[in-house]
Structures are given as structure tokens and as C-alpha cells.
Amino acid sequence: xxxxxxxxxxxxxxxxxxxxxxxxxxENVDEESVKLIIxxxxxxxKKRIITKELFEKNxxxxxxxxxxLPKENQEKLERFKIKLGLQIEISKESxxxxxxxxxxxxxxxxxxxxxxxxxxxxxxxKIISPPIPGNKKIExxxxxxxxxxxxxxxxxxxxxxxxxxxxxxxxxxAKNRQSVSIIGMVASKSVTKNRNIIFEVEDFTGKIKVLxxxxxxxxxxxxxxxxxxxxxxxxxxxxxxxxxxxxxxxxDIMLFEKKQSPIEEYALFISDLQFGxxxxxxxxxxxxxxxxxxxxxxxxxVKKIKYLFLVGDLVSGVGVYPSQIKDLExxxxxxxxxxxxxxxxxVRKDIQIIISPGNHDGVRLMEPQPTLDEKYxxxxxxxxxxxxxxxxxxxxxxxxxxxxxxxxxTYHGFSYPYFANNIPSLIEGGVNAPEKIMAYLLKNRxxxxxxxxIQYFPTENDQHVIKKVPDIFVSGHLHKMAITSYxxxxxxxxxxxxxxxxxxxKRGNQPDFCKVPMFNLKTRAIKILDFE
Numbered sequence: 001x002x003x004x005x006x007x008x009x010x011x012x013x014x015x016x017x018x019x020x021x022x023x024x025x026x027e028n029v030d031e032e033s034v035k036l037i038i039x040x041x042x043x044x045x046k047k048r049i050i051t052k053e054l055f056e057k058n059x060x061x062x063x064x065x066x067x068x069l070p071k072e073n074q075e076k077l078e079r080f081k082i083k084l085g086l087q088i089e090i091s092k093e094s095x096x097x098x099x100x101x102x103x104x105x106x107x108x109x110x111x112x113x114x115x116x117x118x119x120x121x122x123x124x125x126k127i128i129s130p131p132i133p134g135n136k137k138i139e140x141x142x143x144x145x146x147x148x149x150x151x152x153x154x155x156x157x158x159x160x161x162x163x164x165x166x167x168x169x170x171x172x173x174a175k176n177r178q179s180v181s182i183i184g185m186v187a188s189k190s191v192t193k194n195r196n197i198i199f200e201v202e203d204f205t206g207k208i209k210v211l212x213x214x215x216x217x218x219x220x221x222x223x224x225x226x227x228x229x230x231x232x233x234x235x236x237x238x239x240x241x242x243x244x245x246x247x248x249x250x251x252d253i254m255l256f257e258k259k260q261s262p263i264e265e266y267a268l269f270i271s272d273l274q275f276g277x278x279x280x281x282x283x284x285x286x287x288x289x290x291x292x293x294x295x296x297x298x299x300x301x302v303k304k305i306k307y308l309f310l311v312g313d314l315v316s317g318v319g320v321y322p323s324q325i326k327d328l329e330x331x332x333x334x335x336x337x338x339x340x341x342x343x344x345x346x347v348r349k350d351i352q353i354i355i356s357p358g359n360h361d362g363v364r365l366m367e368p369q370p371t372l373d374e375k376y377x378x379x380x381x382x383x384x385x386x387x388x389x390x391x392x393x394x395x396x397x398x399x400x401x402x403x404x405x406x407x408x409x410t411y412h413g414f415s416y417p418y419f420a421n422n423i424p425s426l427i428e429g430g431v432n433a434p435e436k437i438m439a440y441l442l443k444n445r446x447x448x449x450x451x452x453x454i455q456y457f458p459t460e461n462d463q464h465v466i467k468k469v470p471d472i473f474v475s476g477h478l479h480k481m482a483i484t485s486y487x488x489x490x491x492x493x494x495x496x497x498x499x500x501x502x503x504x505x506k507r508g509n510q511p512d513f514c515k516v517p518m519f520n521l522k523t524r525a526i527k528i529l530d531f532e
Contacts (some may be wrong), residue, residue, distance in 0.1 A: 002026065006034055015042060017241060018051040042505035044507030050131045063179035099525050125307065125352045125387045125397050128407065132390035133367045133459060142458035150462040151203070154231035155183050155446055157251045164233045164249055171205035175239035182243065182332050183233050186226055197223045201232070210234055220249040224424045230449040251445040253469045255488030259396045259406055261521035266304050269517050271311035271412070271476025274360065274498035276336035278329045281497045284514045284531045289346050307397050308351055310313070311476045312358025312412030314340060320360050321503065333362050334376045341379035356389045358412040358477065366457035367414065367448065369391060369466065375520050392447055394468060398521045406521060411447050418453035435482035438473055442466060442486055479511035480506065483526055
């Protein structure tokens with residue numbers, strides 16, 4: 001609709017229209033709808049100045065106004081509603097639905113996600129992690145609840161370790177030589193002049209100093225790798241003043257069943273496309289997308305591809321780092337998503353695309369991160385075969401009659417550089433050995449045990465705790481290809497689709513490019529597709 005016509009209508013009604021709302025109206029709404037909406041918002045609020053804030057404050061009533069419009073008008077308003085932040089989810093035929101005959105599912109506390117959590121179905125991929133809350137006002141008590149949740153969850157895991165005999169709380173320690181065990185969260189760490197390590201650890205009952213003698217090299221080496229804020233088990237003896245350690249127990253993981261599906265299907269894993277960057281491998285990515293629909297010599301293999309995971313940093317974003325604008329081919333994040341969606345449209349519709357965000361994707365940097373912001377990424381939401389998750393997330397794939405499927409833990413990996421630079425056993429490989437960092441975090445049962453390793457958005461239940469042992473743990477962020485196994489869990493770190501940047505050179509990062517791991521759900525074989 002022409003802006004002059006909108007302004008003329010408002011002047012006739014004695015109204016003033018905010019420039020931002022005027023632009024949104026002119027770009028996204030037809031003339032008839034504009035007049036009806038302005039009339040309704042004026043009559044409801046009695047305000048003479050129509051602003052975006054006015055729509056936000058009267059969200060419920062505005063949505064009712066939209067529903068009262070003829071159906072053809074409502075369809076034209078989808079984009080306007082998203083721009084105003086009034087649309088929570090774009091409705092589409094393939095939207096997530098919970099089947100009527102599906103019961104609520106819970107897992108044992110030692111190896112579980114949130115109890116009474118409904119499994120969210122979108123086709124064959126099931127999101128089995130709880131929804132991540134959006135932005136809200138943060139209170140000090142929120143951090144307390146998050147840390148209490150972490151301690152409780154990991155304490156439950158540690159209590160099942162047989163090495164922790166005679167387990168007592170800190171306030172029950174007595175002055176005797178009897179061997180006991182305690183579980184505590186690490187509050188501080190120091191090294192004495194005799195090179196002994198002293199931790200201050202705490203539980204719900206109190207704090208105590210824990211000493212690791214440098215004359216016990218095996219235990220000392222374990223102690224060096226303990227990160228701040230992690231929850232650890234200690235065996236030894238002591239009183240309320242100090243505890244002398246004989247052994248250190250990490251919560252760790254052990255996968256006792258290596259699953260194999262009765263059906264031969266493939267899952268692909270990629271991340272860090274950085275679409276919109278001048279350094280994006282466009283030709284190589286086009287070849288990959290073409291491969292997914294190529295029924296040539298590899299017809300049978302390609303037909304069996306059923307899942308494609310995109311684990312963060314789909315787009316390059318805008319303003320992610322200083323002077324980024326000089327590195328961008330597309331300088332608008334919405335346009336980045338729009339053009340990427342056009343490419344992803346070419347993926348066969350029987351391949352499910354499971355998407356989680358990263359630090360470049362226009363969502364909050366604080367973790368856990370909710371799903372992609374529809375205000376910018378609506379073209380991706382419009383794709384019929386997309387499943388959106390937060391970061392981190394658990395997704396189950398391949399489940400069928402008699403087979404429980406594979407549980408995939410996805411985490412983009414923003415915490416990894418911190419541990420690569422601060423944990424002694426990880427420093428040598430650094431950011432070029434992501435598989436070692438990922439194994440370390442599985443050992444700690446937490447994706448970011450040290451509070452300062454990420455920007456932390458406190459939630460009542462700490463969603464970085466690895467409550468359920470995954471079959472596959474997949475990440476990106478470091479742009480380094482790596483595949484290994486740790487205690488039965490398959491670890492996959494993804495390469496990037498962006499050429500090496502100056503920032504990576506400064507950090508000593510040596511990226512890999514355009515590699516796609518393909519996992520066979522029946523044989524567990526991994527094949528690397530190379531599009532470089």
C-alpha cells in the first residue's frame with residue numbers, strides 16, 4: 001500500500017502514525033487491512049498516536065483483530081505479525097503436533113531429561129529436550145536455582161558410582177581416619193608453596209577445603225583438569241576444616257548399548273555455513289545440495305538419506321564481531337536467511353532438516369539459546385521439512401516398531417575455546433582438537449561447567465547438564481572436522497563452509513572445509529562426503 005494513502009487516511013481520522021509502523025504497513029499489508037487494523041487499535045486503546053509499542057502492549061487484542069479479518073486478508077498479514085513480534089509460530093501444515101495417543105514420557109533421574117516431558121513430534125525426528133525459555137527479566141534467584149539444579153542433577157549421577165563409598169554431606173564430616181566420600185561443587189582452586197592443590201568445595205550443607213597431595217601423581221593429574229563450578233566426587237578422610245583426597249571421581253558417562261537400527265537410513269551432519277559471508281563456499285555448498293537430490297550412480301545411497309542436521313551458524317549474521325561488515329556479501333541478516341532458504345528448498349522433502357542456532361544466527365548470545373528468531377529467519381520456518389530446536393538440544397531419530405532410535409545431543413560449542421585454553425590436558429591440542437574438548441565435557445556431564453565459559457542465561461533447570469547419555473554428540477563452532485568415540489558415545493565435530501578468516505588465523509585455528517559426515521543407522525558406519 002502506498003505510504004501517502006496511509007498517511008491521508010490517518011490524517012482524516014486525526015491520528016499520528018509511528019514511522020516504523022508506517023513502513024511495516026506499506027511493505028506487508030493491503031489497503032483494506034490497514035484501515036481495519038488502525039480503526040480497531042484506535043477504538044480499543046483510545047490513543048491518537050499509533051506506535052509499535054502500542055501493538056505490543058495490546059498483543060492479545062491485536063491478534064483477535066487479525067482473526068476477525070477475512071481469511072484472505074489474514075494470509076497477507078503473516079509477515080506483518082512477525083515483524084511486530086506478535087507471531088509466536090508461523091502456522092504451516094507440517095507444524096509440530098503431539099499425537100492424541102502419545103502418553104507422557106519420563107526417564108530415571110540418573111539418566112534423564114526433565115520428567116513428565118512430552119516428546120515433540122515432527123515427522124520421524126522427535127525433540128526430546130524441554131523447550132528453552134525466551135528472554136525475561138533475570139533475577140539473582142534465577143542463578144541460584146540454576147546452580148542448585150546443576151548440583152542436584154549431577155549429584156544424582158555421582159551417587160551411582162560405586163567408588164563413592166560411605167557418602168556423607170559436608171556438615172557430617174567427623175574427625176577420624178575412616179575413609180568417606182563427599183560430593184561438592186568447586187568454588188575455588190589454589191596451589192600451595194609445596195605444590196599441593198587445594199579446592200574449596202560446597203554442597204547444600206556447607207563448604208570445606210579439599211587437599212590433593214602432589215606426591216600422588218595420578219590423582220594430582222586428575223585434579224589439574226578439574227574446572228571451576230564443576231560437581232565432583234572425592235574419597236578420603238578429614239574433618240570440617242580440611243579433607244585429604246585419596247581419589248577423584250568425575251560424573252562421567254558410559255553407554256552400555258551401541259544401537260543399530262533394523263532399517264538402513266543415513267543421517268548427515270553439518271554446521272557453520274556462515275551464509276552471507278564473502279568467504280562462503282557457495283559453489284561447493286550448491287554441489288552438496290544437488291547431491292541430496294541426485295539420482296545418478298549413487299541413487300540407492302542418496303535415497304536412504306533421511307536426516308540433515310544443521311548445528312548452528314547457518315548465516316554469518318551482522319555485527320557479530322568488530323568491522324564484520326567488510327567481510328559480508330549480504331549485509332542484512334533477514335536477506336541472508338531468505339537466500340539460504342531458497343537453497344535449502346532444493347533439498348528433497350523426505351529429508352528432515354533439523355536446525356539449531358549458533359552465535360552468528362541472530363538469537364541471544366546467552367545460553368541456552370531458543371530456536372531461531374522468526375523475525376529474521378521466517379523464510380527457514382516456511383520450509384515444510386524443517387524441525388527447529390534450541391541450543392543445546394536432544395533429538396531422537398530413526399525410532400520404529402521395536403527400535404528406540406538414536407538420541408542425538410546437539411550443541412554448537414561456544415564454550416569450547418575456554419576449556420581449550422584453560423584445562424591442562426586440552427591446551428596442547430587447543431581449538432584444533434575439538435573431539436578432546438567434547439570428551440572432557442561428557443566426562444563432566446556438563447556442556448559448560450565453568451560459569452565464565454559462556455554467557456549464561458539462568459533457567460530453573462540447568463539445560464547444559466548432560467542428563468541423558470546420548471548415542472551421538474555433535475557440535476560445530478571450531479570449524480574443525482573430527483570423529484571419535486568416548487565410552488561408547490560417537491563424537492562428531494563439523495567442518496565449516498567458510499574460508500579461513502583473519503580472526504581464525506590470529507587464534508591459531510586450522511579449519512577444515514566442506515566435509516559432511518554420513519552416519520548409517522543400521523551399520524553405524526561413518527562415511528565422509530568431501531565437497532571441498
